[in-house]
Amino acid sequence: EVQLLESGGGLVQPGGSLRLSCAASGFTFSDCAMSWVRLMPGKGLEWVTGISGSGISTYYADSVKGRFTISRDNSRNTLYVQMNSLTVEDTAIYYCVKDPLFSYTRGFFEYWGRGTLVSVSS
């Protein structure tokens, strides 16, 4: 059974930083591209960032480019996102999501974690 367990969310002040982690199990982690998707309060889903199975290729939404960095440790079956220069607009539930393919292009969001809440407020 695929399991994705996010951690690292919490309350942070504007301008602050946070690192989210996602522990994956139930599948061959290095075989699958991964993503972070967020659900902002009162709004819909927004894709944030994605990474290929090898970790070589990364992709970012314009809203987070230059502030967020996605990475993965295939030896630990763990996905990360480093979030810097946070603003109130980054307040959301962040989901760790698995693709069905190794390559990020042409993949889609197959399995989702339960999410971790990030609140940016002074």
Place this chain on the structure above:
Amino acid sequence: IVLTQSPGTLSLSAGERATLSCRASQSVSMNYVAWYQQKRGQAPRLLIYGASSRATGIPDRFSGSGSGTDFALTISRLEPEDFAVYYCLQYGSSVRTFGQGTKVEMK
């Protein structure tokens, strides 16, 4: 690619047919469109990928159709557990985008 879903809210009764629309601002490569269901407090669940392929374990009352710029999700007969928010996603480009969602509520 901008995805526009309509209607914003669909008020129906159990047993009725629901048709949700998703229109893209430009043609979606290879018809790479997926549909997700999200209930309050839960993670989204994949229903449909490749515009019309049902994901594992999804009941056959859910079906997807469309090509190019116009896509649809149909729920043939609404069950009580189907009242939720539904999102379409295009993954034909490396920048994946969602529609804004359609809420299917009980009439």
